[in-house]
Structure formats: structure tokens, C-alpha cells
Amino acid sequence: MSQDITHDEVAHDHHDHDHKPKGFVKRWLMTTNHKDIGTLYLVFALAMFMVGGAMAMIIRLELFQPGLQFVEPAFFNQMTTMHALVMIFGAVMPAFVGLANWMIPMMIGAPDMALPRMNNWSFWILPFAFTMLLATLFMPGGAPAGGWTMYPPLVLQGGHNVGFLVFAVHMMGISSIMGAINVIATIMNMRAPNLGYLNMPLFVWTWLITAFLLIAVMPVLAGAVTMILTDRYFDTSFFNAAGGGDPVLFQHIFWFFGHPEVYIMILPAFGIISEIIPTFARKPLFGYVSMVYATAAIAFLSFIVWAHHMFSVGMPLGGSLYFMYATMMIAVPTGVKIFNWVGTMWRGSMTFETPMLFSLAFVVLFTIGGFSGVMMALAPVDLQYHDTYFIVAHFHYVLVTGAVYAIIAGAYYWLPKWSGHMYNERLGKIHFWWSTISVNVLFFPQHFLGLAGMPRRIPDYSTQFAEFNMMSSIGGFAFGLAQVLFVYIVWKTVRGGEKATAQVWEGAKGLEWTVPSPAPHHTFSEFGPVDLSKLANGEKFSILSDIDEKDDKQK
Amino acid sequence: MQQNKQNRQKDNRKVLKLGIAGSLLMVGFGFALVPLYDIICDITGLNGKTGVLATSEVKEQAIDHTVTVQFDGTVNSDLPWSLKPQVFSMEVVPGKLYSTEYIAKNIAQIDVTGQAVPSVAPNEASIYFSKTECFCFTEQLLTSGEEKNMPVTFIVSPDIPKDINVLTLSYTFFNKSRLTAAQQAAAAEAHEKI
Ligand code: HEM
Ligand SMILES: [Cu+2]
Numbered sequence: 001m002s003q004d005i006t007h008d009e010v011a012h013d014h015h016d017h018d019h020k021p022k023g024f025v026k027r028w029l030m031t032t033n034h035k036d037i038g039t040l041y042l043v044f045a046l047a048m049f050m051v052g053g054a055m056a057m058i059i060r061l062e063l064f065q066p067g068l069q070f071v072e073p074a075f076f077n078q079m080t081t082m083h084a085l086v087m088i089f090g091a092v093m094p095a096f097v098g099l100a101n102w103m104i105p106m107m108i109g110a111p112d113m114a115l116p117r118m119n120n121w122s123f124w125i126l127p128f129a130f131t132m133l134l135a136t137l138f139m140p141g142g143a144p145a146g147g148w149t150m151y152p153p154l155v156l157q158g159g160h161n162v163g164f165l166v167f168a169v170h171m172m173g174i175s176s177i178m179g180a181i182n183v184i185a186t187i188m189n190m191r192a193p194n195l196g197y198l199n200m201p202l203f204v205w206t207w208l209i210t211a212f213l214l215i216a217v218m219p220v221l222a223g224a225v226t227m228i229l230t231d232r233y234f235d236t237s238f239f240n241a242a243g244g245g246d247p248v249l250f251q252h253i254f255w256f257f258g259h260p261e262v263y264i265m266i267l268p269a270f271g272i273i274s275e276i277i278p279t280f281a282r283k284p285l286f287g288y289v290s291m292v293y294a295t296a297a298i299a300f301l302s303f304i305v306w307a308h309h310m311f312s313v314g315m316p317l318g319g320s321l322y323f324m325y326a327t328m329m330i331a332v333p334t335g336v337k338i339f340n341w342v343g344t345m346w347r348g349s350m351t352f353e354t355p356m357l358f359s360l361a362f363v364v365l366f367t368i369g370g371f372s373g374v375m376m377a378l379a380p381v382d383l384q385y386h387d388t389y390f391i392v393a394h395f396h397y398v399l400v401t402g403a404v405y406a407i408i409a410g411a412y413y414w415l416p417k418w419s420g421h422m423y424n425e426r427l428g429k430i431h432f433w434w435s436t437i438s439v440n441v442l443f444f445p446q447h448f449l450g451l452a453g454m455p456r457r458i459p460d461y462s463t464q465f466a467e468f469n470m471m472s473s474i475g476g477f478a479f480g481l482a483q484v485l486f487v488y489i490v491w492k493t494v495r496g497g498e499k500a501t502a503q504v505w506e507g508a509k510g511l512e513w514t515v516p517s518p519a520p521h522h523t524f525s526e527f528g529p530v531d532l533s534k535l536a537n538g539e540k541f542s543i544l545s546d547i548d549e550k551d552d553k554q555k
Numbered sequence: 556m557q558q559n560k561q562n563r564q565k566d567n568r569k570v571l572k573l574g575i576a577g578s579l580l581m582v583g584f585g586f587a588l589v590p591l592y593d594i595i596c597d598i599t600g601l602n603g604k605t606g607v608l609a610t611s612e613v614k615e616q617a618i619d620h621t622v623t624v625q626f627d628g629t630v631n632s633d634l635p636w637s638l639k640p641q642v643f644s645m646e647v648v649p650g651k652l653y654s655t656e657y658i659a660k661n662i663a664q665i666d667v668t669g670q671a672v673p674s675v676a677p678n679e680a681s682i683y684f685s686k687t688e689c690f691c692f693t694e695q696l697l698t699s700g701e702e703k704n705m706p707v708t709f710i711v712s713p714d715i716p717k718d719i720n721v722l723t724l725s726y727t728f729f730n731k732s733r734l735t736a737a738q739q740a741a742a743a744e745a746h747e748k749i
Contacts, residue, residue, distance in 0.1 A: 114563075114567040114570070115567060115571060118571075177574070177578050180574070181570065181571055181574030181575070184570055184574065185566070185567045185570035185571060185574075188566070188570060189563050189566040189567050189570065190563065193559075215574055215577050215578055215581065216577075216581055217581070218578070218581075219578045219579070219580075219581035219582040219584075219585060220581055220582070220584060220585040220588075221585075222582060222585070223582050223584075223585025223586050223588075224585060227586075227589075238589060241672050241727065241729070242631065242670065242672065242729030242730075242731075246592070246596075249588070249589065249592045252588065252592060253585060253588050256585075256588070314676075314678060315678065316678055316679055317679070527559065527560070
């Protein structure tokens, strides 16, 4: 391994000038360039977003009316399971890794990621993992259908898709862990020598913390699915009650991974929003240090609340109380963030370009998801909400209008830097309003469905749920169509358009805006101090960075 | 400059090694949760696993607190048996020994071996409930069409909190003939504990 790394850096020196490697294979398959790998991740994520979206359309089509119209119940269950797996592991997580690859080195003045060759590897595992997962759709017995949470004994009753599912999850996990190690190494070792930790943009901070979460929990998921695998094929009885095991054990292990996982999907989003709002409010981020601490607090708390997913499974009263209060505590640092964003906008001179619109919608709609989360954190009432459409509404508010909105906002924000062209602002605004209206028509009625008792993961329902389901489906189709427009906008922007300036946005601060647009293949290749006055936080914390600098000199 | 670069390479390698070590550690942690969970369940009765085998020594106890024990029994879908308790509930005095029976019937054309797994609800009560004799301690063979009465003798500990007035003893029978040798061994080990 060590030899590899040395080799990488040497290879790197060879083409430290701007021309890109020639030929498709050399450029994309064998690339070690953080920008190219970032692009690969983002394109992959967008493709998976469309695949997962198509599955969602099938789900909403079947639920348009009560009764069974279009698909078999067994296939419907495959759709709900695969939709979640594809969206979580194929769309949201790779999109964040793609953004990290593109932006982190440029934001901290580094020439590339710390471990470029591993970077290539961690991306190229993903297409194989998803080929394997999606291939189960065409196998006898079909794809996994027991839900993305993979609870035994149900998941074990699938056909041989269990094996494919487990190995696909293993590969996604390895990819994420390698990505996380790379992010940590990059941020810790590759910062410009005068850039202290408390000078880093918040996107870098949130990713640093997310990377630690990934290393802590992806292996636990790998362990859990390995136990599923051995229960299925090698006669162990981890979760088999007949053999002395306990299916509830799986739920504990899974949610020990699962709850930090939901924060893995939202912390980088917090980072993106914290970059965009100051730019368009033309004010530095309010409460920068408290943002860093709040992020760390959320990450810590996320490890000790997992059983709020299991209130209805049964636990001692003390356990319920503990998990209830611990969960509600997460709302405190989350609230700090919301108030800081609002504080940043307070008396700012705001303009409302598309990235800002998506960010504003994020702040409002993510908060709605946070509120329904706090409702479900109440153990006694969660017995009513659990496994109903109420929770479907909750996690779509935090994940679609939260994580996905932040990704879209980030894409609009940085697209001019990546492509060198401005996107069409008019189309961007249409995309925003169309998405935001339809996404609420899609998910808001699901709160009412859940409160009225409609269970999640069912292909048919009783007739009193018909109206809200029809509304929700119409919203769903409209939202799906809006994302096709998004793909078109991105495509058009990459192909051409008004030339973007280096700074792109009038109020933008940060090192990425000091390099030309499109960003050249190699940036910051002369490792050395950067101009701190170009940072959003300015030299506010330069005392700390001085200490850092001395540290570096001592080495 | 060059010096700096080598330092960074060394640091990167260190982070890589620590990251891999950390990941492996967390895989280990995932597996360590299995015995950990069992231990926590033993202490708290979290999953309804019943308390340690009680001695049949009966303590003198004033009859100021009685507990209703309800009986419940089901069979796993793999097992072609029927199972029902002879009585559905009993009023018991904590500290005294009681016996009751379940009636199991093999409705298949073939002989089948079953294994019962007990569980007590609410979880808080389970550590105060112990069985001195139970058909769940061993496997049970029923020939085709055979019906059998299966006894269980139990004691509710006098230490049971006063606010627990009702508890449920529930059995699920699994098809042991369907288990592989490895699973049977695991089952035997687990049942020694309950
Ligand atoms: C204030 C913050 C939050 C609180 C208090 C909270 C609370 C909860 C609770 C109690 C549940 C379990 C409901 C049940 O199963 O009955 C739940 C489910 C869920 N939450 Fe949250 N949540 C919060 C934020 C988030 C965020 C930020 C995300 C993701 C970005 C998220 C994603 C999910 C998902 C995916 C589920 C469903 C998992 C499943 O069963 O499939 N939540 N939340
Ligand atoms: Cu959670």
C-alpha cells in the first residue's frame, strides 16, 4: 500500500500542468484527479436518482387508487425496498461524496485528495455494487422485498437475492469507508499551511465529521448483513429464534448504524446550506463556531438514540424514557443551526437566485421534517405513528426537501465553477417553484394519511384513504417530471451558455471562487499559503491558524 | 517544499492505517453486540427471556399480593402442530410452586420433533418468573396424529414489584426436524440458559 501512495504522488507531479489525460479510458476509468472523480460520482448519483425515481413513480402509480391496478403486491414490495436502497446508497450518499471530491480540495487550497488512487477505486466499486443489486430485479424470485431495513426473519424469506443484497451492501460500505478515510486524510494533512481548522468553510467541517460517522457505522452495518448472510446460508442462528437467536437483536444492530446514517445524509447538506446562505445574504455565516460545535454535538448524539426506531418493539419503561429524552435533545443543536441560518439572513442584502431559493426552501421544509421527528420521538404517541404514512412523510421531508434539496442547491451553486457556464436562471426558477409546490402536494397529505392509520409499505388500502393518496400521486408525478427538467438544465449548462466569471456570485467568498471557471484540471498545485482574506470567515480566527503554522514548521 | 510533501505522505499513510484499523474495530464491535445483547437481556429481561432456574424452596409469604399468569401458545408456520394451554390464566401467590399443562397435537401424516421457545411479557416481569420444570427444556417428539399433555412447573419470585399484577407466559413451538445440526447445537446451548 505504502508504495502505491508514493507512486501516486510521483505520478501526480508528472502532469502537474493543465492538460487532461487523453482518451476515454485514461481520462475516466483510470483517473486519479479529484475533479474527474467528483464528476463521476455526481453523474452516477444523478443516474441512480432517476432509477430510484422511476421506482417511486411505479409506487405512486399503484397507490393512485385503492385496489390492485398495475403491479403485483410482491413486485410492489420490491419497488419500495429497492427505491430506498437506490436512493440512500446510490443517489444521496454518492452525490455528497462527489461534492466532497470536487469542492474540499479547492476549499482548503489542496492540489488533490490525499489518496488519489484509492479515490478512483472507491468510486469504481459503486457501479459494480449497483449492477449486482439491480440485477436481482431480473432473477427468479425477484429483488429484495422485505424493506430497506432488512429485518429478519422477513428478509431471509426472499430467494437468493439475499446473497446479492448482502454483497452489494458490503461493496457500498467499503466504498464509503474508503471515501471517508480519504476525506479525513485530505482535511487533516492537505490544508494550505496557513489555514487553521477554525478557518475551514463549514462544508469542509460537516464532511470531516460525517467521515468519522461513516467509519464508525458502516462496518457495523457490514457486520449485521454478514450475520443475515450466515443465517441464510451457513446455518447460524443470530436472528433465528428457533436456534436460540433473537430477531430483535438485528434491529438494535441495524439502528445503531441506521440513526447515524440519517445524519450522514444530512450533515453535508447542512454544510452546503451554510455556504450558500451567506453568499446570497452577503453576510458572513452567523455563529460560525457554534455551527461547528452543533454539528459535532449532533454527530455524538446520533449514536445514543437508535432505539427510537423500536418503541413499538417493546422495551422497559426506563429504556423508552431514556431514548425519548435523548432523541428530543437532538432538536437542540439542530435548532441552533436553523437559528444561525435565519440570523445570517437577518438584515442581509438578499437576492434570490436558484441556489438560494432551494436553500430557503430547505430551511423551512427540513424544519417541518424535524418537527414531525420530535413528535415521533414521544414514545407513547409513536405507537400510533410507527409504520404508518406519518413516518413516510417525516423522512421524505428531511431527505427530499432536506438532503436532496441541498444537493440540488449545491449543484446550481457550483455548476458554473465546474462547467464554466451559467445555467439558465429562468429555467432554474421554474424548476424550483415546480418542485417545491409539487413536493408539498406529494408529501404533506401523507401526514394525514398516517394519522388516520394508513400503514406504510402496502400496495392497496381501504377507501377512506383514497383522496389523499390521489393528491399525493399527482404531486409525485409532477415532482418526477420537474427532475427531468433539472437533468435538462444541467445538460444544457454543461454543453454551453453564458460564460461564468471566476467569482460567479457577487457575494461569494471562499478559495474555490479564486480559481477560474471552469476550474482547471489542476488547482493549487503549488502547495503553499493562501490568501485568508478571500475566506468567508476572513482572518477572524487567524490566531489559531498561526499556531497551526508554527506546528507545521516544527515538523 | 519537498520535505513538506514527504511529511504529508507519511501523515496520509498514518490516517489510512488508522482508518482501516478503526473500521475493523467497528466490525468487531458489531459482532460484540451479539453477546453484549444477551448479557443485557439476562440482566434486564429485555427480550422476555426468563430468570435463572429457581430452587423449589418455597419462602413463607404473606398473601397480600397475587399475580395473574396468563398462558399463550402458538406454533411457527413451519410446524404442522396445534398447541393450546389447558387453562388460560391462573391466580398465583408469589413464592409458591404451580403447575399447568399445554396440549400439543401433531396434525401431520409424519412424526415431527418440535422445540418450544418461551417468553414472558411484560419484559420487566421476566426476571421474576422461573420454571423449575418445562417441556421447553428438551425437544418433543410427536408421532403422526399424536396428542400429548405437556407440563410446566413455575414459580413467581416474591421479589416481584407490587405494580406488576398480570404477566403472560407464551410459547412458540418450532420445527426442530427442519433445523440443521449446527442450528440444533446452538438451540441446545441457548435452551440451557432458559
Ligand atoms: C430532530 C430531528 C429528528 C428526530 C427527533 C427524528 C425522529 C425520528 C423517529 C422517532 C423515527 C422513528 C419513527 C418510527 O419508526 O415510529 C424516525 C424515523 C426516520 N427518520 Fe427521523 N428524526 C429526526 C431527523 C431526521 C433526519 C435529519 C433524517 C434524515 C436525513 C431522518 C430520517 C429518518 C428516516 C429515514 C426514518 C425512517 C426509518 C425507517 O423506518 O425506514 N430523521 N425519526
Ligand atoms: Cu433515528
